[in-house]
Amino acid sequence: MSEEKTFFIKSMGCKSNQFEGDLIVENLEKAGYNRTLDMSFASYYILNSCSVTHKSDTETLYLLRNAKHKYPNIKTIVTGCVAQIEKEQLLENDYIDYVFGNDDKFKMAELLKRNDSVVSDIMALKTFNYQVLEDTRKTRFSLKIQDGCNNRCAYCIIPFARGKSRSASSEFVVEQINNAYEHGFKEVVFTGIHIGQWGVDIQKSLIDLLIDIEKYTDIPRYRLGSLNPLELTPELLDFLESSKKFCNHFHLSLQSACNKTLNSMNRFYTVENYLLQIEDIAKRFNNPFIGCDIITGFVGETESDFATTIENLKKSKLTKIHTFPYSIRKGTQAERMEGHLSSQVKQERAEIVKSISKEKYDKFIKSNIGSVQELLIEKRPDKHKHILKGVTRNYLDVFIDGVEPSEEYFNTLRQIKIEKADTSSIYGTFI
Numbered sequence: 001m002s003e004e005k006t007f008f009i010k011s012m013g014c015k016s017n018q019f020e021g022d023l024i025v026e027n028l029e030k031a032g033y034n035r036t037l038d039m040s041f042a043s044y045y046i047l048n049s050c051s052v053t054h055k056s057d058t059e060t061l062y063l064l065r066n067a068k069h070k071y072p073n074i075k076t077i078v079t080g081c082v083a084q085i086e087k088e089q090l091l092e093n094d095y096i097d098y099v100f101g102n103d104d105k106f107k108m109a110e111l112l113k114r115n116d117s118v119v120s121d122i123m124a125l126k127t128f129n130y131q132v133l134e135d136t137r138k139t140r141f142s143l144k145i146q147d148g149c150n151n152r153c154a155y156c157i158i159p160f161a162r163g164k165s166r167s168a169s170s171e172f173v174v175e176q177i178n179n180a181y182e183h184g185f186k187e188v189v190f191t192g193i194h195i196g197q198w199g200v201d202i203q204k205s206l207i208d209l210l211i212d213i214e215k216y217t218d219i220p221r222y223r224l225g226s227l228n229p230l231e232l233t234p235e236l237l238d239f240l241e242s243s244k245k246f247c248n249h250f251h252l253s254l255q256s257a258c259n260k261t262l263n264s265m266n267r268f269y270t271v272e273n274y275l276l277q278i279e280d281i282a283k284r285f286n287n288p289f290i291g292c293d294i295i296t297g298f299v300g301e302t303e304s305d306f307a308t309t310i311e312n313l314k315k316s317k318l319t320k321i322h323t324f325p326y327s328i329r330k331g332t333q334a335e336r337m338e339g340h341l342s343s344q345v346k347q348e349r350a351e352i353v354k355s356i357s358k359e360k361y362d363k364f365i366k367s368n369i370g371s372v373q374e375l376l377i378e379k380r381p382d383k384h385k386h387i388l389k390g391v392t393r394n395y396l397d398v399f400i401d402g403v404e405p406s407e408e409y410f411n412t413l414r415q416i417k418i419e420k421a422d423t424s425s426i427y428g429t430f431i
Contacts, residue, residue: 005033008042010063013050015191015225017080019142021048023131024079024105031109039067042074044112048105049080051161053327057082061093068095079105081161085331087119102162106131122148122163126201130172139378139411140223140391141185145173145209146192150200151228153255154266154337155298157329158193165197170204170212177217186376186413187221187247195224196231207236214243220413221376221393223247226293229254229274232281241284247393248288250281255295257312258305265298266333271312282317287368289395294323294353297346300339301326306349313356319364321357325350365421368396372431375416381405385425390414398428 007028011021024046025035036042045067049060060082068076078090079100087099100108101119106129111118128147148163149156177188192198198206213222222245229252240246256262257271281288294313296306313321325346328335375390375398382389388400388409398418403409416428 004043006036006042007033007044007046008036008039009046009048011048012056012059012080013052014193015142015189016144016147016193017048017050019133019144019191020080020102020105020131022133022135022142024048024108026134027106028109033109039071039074042071044075044077045071046077046079046108049078049082051081051085051157051329053324054329055327057086064093065095077108079108081158084119084122084161085157087117091117103129122161125163125166128166128168130168132176136183136185137379139185139376140187140189141177141180142189142191143173143176143180144168144191146195146198148197149194150197151194152266152333154264154333155295155326155329157332160331162193165194165200167198167200167202167204169202170209173209174212174216177213177219177222181217181219184411185219186411187223188219189223189225191225194228196227206231207239210236210239210243210246214245219245221245221247223249223395224251226251226253228252229269229277232277234280237280237284247395248285249291249393249395250288251291252278252293254292256298256301257294257309257316258301261298261301261305261309264300264334264337265295275312275316278317287364287371287394289319289364290317291320291322291395292318294321295326296323296349296353297341298326299334299337299341301341301349310352310356313353318360320361321353323350323353323357365396365426368392368394368418368426369421370418372415372417373398373428375400375414375428377409377412377414379411390416392416392418396426398426400430401427403430 009021009025011018047063050056064076064078067074075097076095077098078096083099084102090096090099099117099119100111102122103120104118145168148165149159150165180188196206198209255265255267259270278290281290373392375392377388377390381387385399388403388405391397415431417431418428420427
């Protein structure tokens with residue numbers, strides 16, 4: 001292994017960033033670099049960063065500083081959203097050697113030859129950066145179909161790190177899915193920064209893409225990423241309800257369950273409407289997973305506002321709630337607003353929402369016991385339990401006990417019955 005061309009990489013944050021981290025690995029390996037899982041053997045430490053919260057920014061700096069402290073001769077590289085937004089400030093730190101922007105990360109080998117940091121103007125980009133991931137080791141195929149975001153939510157810095165919404169062509173998406181299917185994949189997971197805006201820049205809509213996927217691919221299952229409630233139209237729900245490929249797994253980007261707070265956030269929908277929408281989803285689909293995001297302690301959120309959020313979350317038919325305390329992002333509208341809350345209050349409110357989420361998810365698991373489900377079994381046994389494991393269409397991880405793991409089961413779709421669940425795991429049997 002060439003010491004000069006070995007790298008260690010860590011990707012933080014969302015599924016799109018994880019996908020892009022895998023692309024960085026493939027592109028560097030094609031250029032003659034070797035990946036190591038032991039940082040002590042690496043000549044480069046690559047951090048594919050996330051900037052969704054202040055905490056992730058702080059973690060970025062800590063990881064880079066720690067890598068340089070432990071291995072003074074290692075070259076540190078930061079890319080991703082922190083790099084896109086904070087290039088000049090990052091380069092002021094003596095423990096950071098290179099900074100590459102979000103669109104520049106895919107040509108890292110070429111940029112390293114030039115021995116220069118590059119962060120292109122992301123807001124000037126008008127077309128999708130087509131990148132093909134060839135890795136077939138995972139069970140489910142991740143496919144990035146969109147990048148950027150046209151919204152300007154008061155709390156969010158990501159549009160400035162990702163640029164305007166840019167869509168992959170329908171032809172590209174179909175081609176990638178068919179190629180994945182030929183390589184044995186049974187499910188594709190669509191990722192992007194705001195996949196509900198797919199097609200806005202090419203005079204199409206997400207439903208147009210899904211129609212093409214239904215018509216021109218043989219992949220048995222596909223799974224959608226996060227959607228804004230306004231994007232989950234009755235027309236789209238009708239289409240998904242009639243689909244045999246769609247996995248009944250929804251994730252809604254709600255952010256609050258109080259209209260006053262939503263208005264302050266520049267989120268242009270109402271709690272009343274999305275509660276009805278969630279009810280509609282629960283009726284249309286067979287025990288669907290319905291997840292969401294909630295920010296606690298947003299600027300100006302009073303105790304009364306938070307009480308309203310709690311009341312609405314409790315009565316909703318949500319399955320699971322991903323929650324996090326509001327984090328000030330420099331350069332956003334919310335940063336300049338009055339009424340910021342203490343970290344303690346924000347965290348306390350987050351813990352309350354987490355407890356509601358746990359109750360809802362426990363109830364969801366219990367409602368699935370005794371049900372028959374289609375399970376996509378992983379390509380290898382679980383590394384801790386050493387038994388078969390898979391994921392259902394409605395996003396439950398299920399272990400199959402009492403069956404010896406073997407090639408005949410790996411990466412197959414099987415009908416199972418969910419039998420029981422304990423505090424950490426769900427178990428099923430083959431039918």
